[in-house]
Amino acid sequence: xxxxxxxxxxxxxxxxxxxLDKAEQHAAxxxxxxxxxxxxRLAPDMKPFIYQVQSACDYVKAAAAWLSGQTPxxxxxxxxxxxxxxxxxxxxxxxxxxxxxxxYAGARERRVSLSWAPGKVLAGPDYLLQMTIPNTYFHVAxxxxxxxxxxxxxxxxxxxxxxxxxxx
Amino acid sequence: xxxxxxxxxxxxxxxxxxxLDKAEQHAAxxxxxxxxxxxxRLAPDMKPFIYQVQSACDYVKAAAAWLSGQTPxxxxxxxxxxxxxxxxxxxxxxxxxxxxxxxYAGARERRVSLSWAPGKVLAGPDYLLQMTIPNTYFHVAxxxxxxxxxxxxxxxxxxxxxxxxxxx
Numbered sequence: 599x600x601x602x603x604x605x606x607x608x609x610x611x612x613x614x615x616x617x618l619d620k621a622e623q624h625a626a627x628x629x630x631x632x633x634x635x636x637x638x639r640l641a642p643d644m645k646p647f648i649y650q651v652q653s654a655c656d657y658v659k660a661a662a663a664w665l666s667g668q669t670p671x672x673x674x675x676x677x678x679x680x681x682x683x684x685x686x687x688x689x690x691x692x693x694x695x696x697x698x699x700x701x702y703a704g705a706r707e708r709r710v711s712l713s714w715a716p717g718k719v720l721a722g723p724d725y726l727l728q729m730t731i732p733n734t735y736f737h738v739a740x741x742x743x744x745x746x747x748x749x750x751x752x753x754x755x756x757x758x759x760x761x762x763x764x765x766x
Numbered sequence: 767x768x769x770x771x772x773x774x775x776x777x778x779x780x781x782x783x784x785x786l787d788k789a790e791q792h793a794a795x796x797x798x799x800x801x802x803x804x805x806x807r808l809a810p811d812m813k814p815f816i817y818q819v820q821s822a823c824d825y826v827k828a829a830a831a832w833l834s835g836q837t838p839x840x841x842x843x844x845x846x847x848x849x850x851x852x853x854x855x856x857x858x859x860x861x862x863x864x865x866x867x868x869x870y871a872g873a874r875e876r877r878v879s880l881s882w883a884p885g886k887v888l889a890g891p892d893y894l895l896q897m898t899i900p901n902t903y904f905h906v907a908x909x910x911x912x913x914x915x916x917x918x919x920x921x922x923x924x925x926x927x928x929x930x931x932x933x934x
Contacts, residue, residue: 599767599891606895640808640915711934718931723767727774728929731899736925739907747808747915757904761896763886766879 600665600702603726607658607734608694613759614651614738615687617745617752618680624750632680638744647744649675651683654737655690661730662694664710665722666701768833768874769867771894775826775902776862781927782819782906783855785913785920786848792918800848806912815912817843819851822905823858829898830862832878833890834869 625632637646645653652675663670671693677683705726709719712729720729742757793800805814813821820843831838839861845851873894877887880897888897910925 602891602895606899610900640911641917644914709932709934715931717934719934720930721932723770724930727770728926731774732778732903732926735900735903736907736910736922739904740911742904743808743908743911743915746812747911749809754904758896758900762888762892763883764877764889766877766885766887 600705600722600726601697601699603731604658604662604665604694604697604702607661607730608691609759610734610738611654611658611687611691611694613756614654614741615684615691616759617742617750617756618684620752620756621745621750622680624745624748628749635745635748635750636678636680636683638748640740640743640747644740647741648677648683650737650741650744652677652686654734654741655686657730657733657737658694659690660710661726661734662697665705665708665726666697667704667708668697668701768870768890768894769865771899772826772829772833772862772865772870775829775898776859777927778902778906779822779826779855779859779862781924782822782909783852783859784927785910785918785924786852788920788924789913789918790848792916796917803913803916803918804846804848804851806916808908808911808915812908815909816845816851818905818909818912820845820854822902822909823854825898825901825905826862827858828878829894829902830865833873833876833894834865835872835876836865836869 621635622632625635636648639646655673659673660670673686673689677686706722708722710725711719742752746752789803790800793803804816807814823841827841828838841854841857845854874890876890878893879887910920914920
């Protein structure tokens with residue numbers, strides 16, 4: 599389940615990447631610089647779009663690494679343009695997809711620490727369910743909300759992405 | 767894992783309930799009717815706050831029911847006030863928590879249909895990971911975004927709620 603859950607969080611990043619194309623189309627149609635959307639915020643004391651994407655990427659990268667017994671690769675938070683943030687998503691997805699199902703075999707027994715919670719650790723299941731999944735979806739949803747609030751033509755199905763329907 | 771994952775989605779609803787208190791405090795401090803927040807939207811063609819809460823509740827209720835072999839209780843979408851939406855959350859949480867871990871034993875093999883996807887079903891793992899979790903967090907995050915955008919004093923830790931930290 600660890601492998602499948604992280605694959606689904608990775609898919610959320612892939613979905614997010616498709617919204618960047620919609621953001622570019624919206625900016626072109628309305629004749630404004632797409633950089634405006636990249637620095638867009640939902641509230642003055644919330645982080646901008648690019649940060650939301652970086653943060654979503656980091657939660658996925660960290661989970662794929664720590665839960666498979668690896669140290670996460672370091673990705674600097676230096677993206678400023680839409681192309682740079684696209685590249686950040688792609689390198690995160692590439693790393694997450696480099697981890698095979700078998701590498702998560704010991705995930706349940708691992709303990710994971712977070713830089714912002716010194717002296718504390720989380721058990722594998724709690725790290726997945728209370729940290730990785732909520733934070734990934736939080737930041738992906740905030741990125742969605744910023745674009746949607748700014749008029750970009752995205753909808754719920756863009757948020758969900760591909761679904762493994764079976765004919766009944 | 768089904769039990770734990772749905773318990774965490776249920777916790778997201780509990781977290782949301784605490785934001786209602788903050789919404790009331792904000793409305794009182796700024797001297798406006800909290801009903802304004804209940805009908806708040808992020809975009810004119812997005813659903814309002816109350817709908818976001820109803821929808822989050824329904825995904826949790828449906829998952830707890832179908833994955834444990836039950837038919838979900840029917841909850842009418844007739845809430846209009848903050849107290850009514852609080853009651854909706856509470857009855858959803860009560861139902862979800864009435865389902866015990868052992869009742870999810872066959873979840874992996876179940877197939878679940880959705881009213882808006884006629885002729886299709888999802889396998890248990892896909893229903894959990896591609897439908898229940900993303901939709902629950904989507905609607906909870908949109909509810910968060912509406913309040914946060916409107917100045918309610920909530921932050922990321924209110925979104926995450928209680929975390930099972932272990933002393934390192």
